[in-house]
Amino acid sequence: MAVTIKDVARLANVAPSTVSRVIANSPRISEETKRKVKKAMEELRYHPNLNARSLASQSTQTIGIVMPSSGDAVFQNPFFPSVLQGISEGAREKNYALHMTTGKLEKETLEAVIHMVQGKRVDGLILLNSKVEDKVISYLRKMDFPFVIIGKPSKHVEEITHVDNDNVRAMREATEYLIDHGHRDIAFIGGSLELMVTVDRLHGYKQALKNANIPIKNEYILHEEFRREGGQEAVSELMALAQRPTSLVVVDDFMALGVLSTLNELGIKVPEEISVVSFNNVLLAELSNPPLTSVDINIFGLGYQASKSLIQKIENNNEPTKRIIISHKLVERLSCSEPS
Amino acid sequence: MAVTIKDVARLANVAPSTVSRVIANSPRISEETKRKVKKAMEELRYHPNLNARSLASQSTQTIGIVMPSSGDAVFQNPFFPSVLQGISEGAREKNYALHMTTGKLEKETLEAVIHMVQGKRVDGLILLNSKVEDKVISYLRKMDFPFVIIGKPSKHVEEITHVDNDNVRAMREATEYLIDHGHRDIAFIGGSLELMVTVDRLHGYKQALKNANIPIKNEYILHEEFRREGGQEAVSELMALAQRPTSLVVVDDFMALGVLSTLNELGIKVPEEISVVSFNNVLLAELSNPPLTSVDINIFGLGYQASKSLIQKIENNNEPTKRIIISHKLVERLSCSEPS
């Protein structure tokens, strides 16, 4: 068996509880015993058994993440590693570890969450709110278990701490950018309306058009999957229209890539014949041909703030509900024509 | 407090130990009591406390991953999500969870590992052998703790289970591919020689040249970082040479991207003036301009087999040491000129 707190206690000639207090750096322990105990710990190469600690103290110093299923498209999208990187950095700074499980179907996901929560494997949870994990959220709320959402919850927005961009504004600005560049026929290529991010961005798009007195055309509004194929399909549809748009706002760089390649196949030049603004500003945006003008939503920041605020919530149970908005920034590249 | 095994026992009118046996699906329990106990568990919505279980059973059903530090370039490289996806899938199939920590410096990494291992947070470890984590490996060996390496260990190759490609052969083939296409001036752009992957691939490169009676030129062998900038620098150097190479083998798609962009800036046409073969075949390879001929090393497979074999090792302590070779495949695209 490994060396335990008792061994240390024996060697240092104190009680186990004293050792425990030294580990916790309790203020009411004399400097001398502290030193003595620490020496004993060194000597025996003592390392606490975290399971025992977690069992006794009801805390784990780890935060849980429910990943998309491994087959999921999300894995392909560079969004995921970036947000994970942010989460991981926020956790590391506070000495929290990460615990991840995957759920294929919604049902599996819920089970995985229950497993983590009831199993007391984690102190809190970060949800990558790709789909509307309604079941998961209501479970966590019922259990009063700390969690934060990256993105915007579809219900109870005021009662759930979440980290998000101001997607309405971001998309309004992106659209206005095109309007300022002389465009009036602007199409919107978004994801499923089940995703709040789509709802918000669509909203921003409409706002911008309305403000500029441009009528909204339903045939200019498309919903596809967040994948290259999605972008490809969208373009095919749009280009079949009698009146083709002269510019596109696309809610994801990956989709925009599909857009670009399809336009290329059709012999339609970007930005000469059609302008494209996209979202996320992942590395791909810079590398594509032409490089994409894209709204940087600071994905790392989303993850980072999510762990930060989750940890606050864990450590202070009556931390108020928060809504953290991460600022965005339009990064101009070469996919939009100059104002005429 | 949550519902415990005792509550279930009470409701089912059995002893706690019986409940435990039912959970473990012990064969020597009558079907009837099993049913009875299960019913009670349902009724109370019982979920085991995993910390308690881990403490008592000395096992966690969790595998640990040591990630590169969050600032690390590795995070940028699509290698990471893919390998994680593979690991995750292998773990999920066996109902293992993932536990990750990050280490910035080598020292931090070692501490994180010790924390996980002595803290009994994980049953085994997967090392992404980016750097030669010598300290970590010797620690794990000393502790006789299950671990597998993705990549090739720099020492004790025969005694450490690892999952790798046959990098010598892969690079030999890639080089031969260029030779078959009429090239004789082939440069090698690789990473640090501290990485076994570089050593092996360089070896394969030299083999191919030797077999074809092409003299090896040291000025054609470059070592840079696995980033775009690395590729850029390499090209600058090579193009300053009196006798420029007519083709390049690059050990990473990301570097190859840098190569491509720099060549483009210099006005050197790919593949007309110079041919490029690269490695990893991440999505980027397909999207670049021109699309890269790249060796697909099945990154997902590396991760997947790593968790599979780790779990085998965990569950059977005298599982033999294994070396698992994942097959590769050259994917032809447009970055190489046709044989003349």
Next chain:
DNA sequence: CTGAAAGCGCTAACAC
């Protein structure tokens, strides 16, 4: 086939 009881290694009252 099932129950009783002794831990797993740690924390947290409660004493003194």
Next chain:
DNA sequence: GTGTTAGCGCTTTCAG
């Protein structure tokens, strides 16, 4: 300041 003593919730001998 420090020791004593119960647990935390589960598994696992050992009995029967």
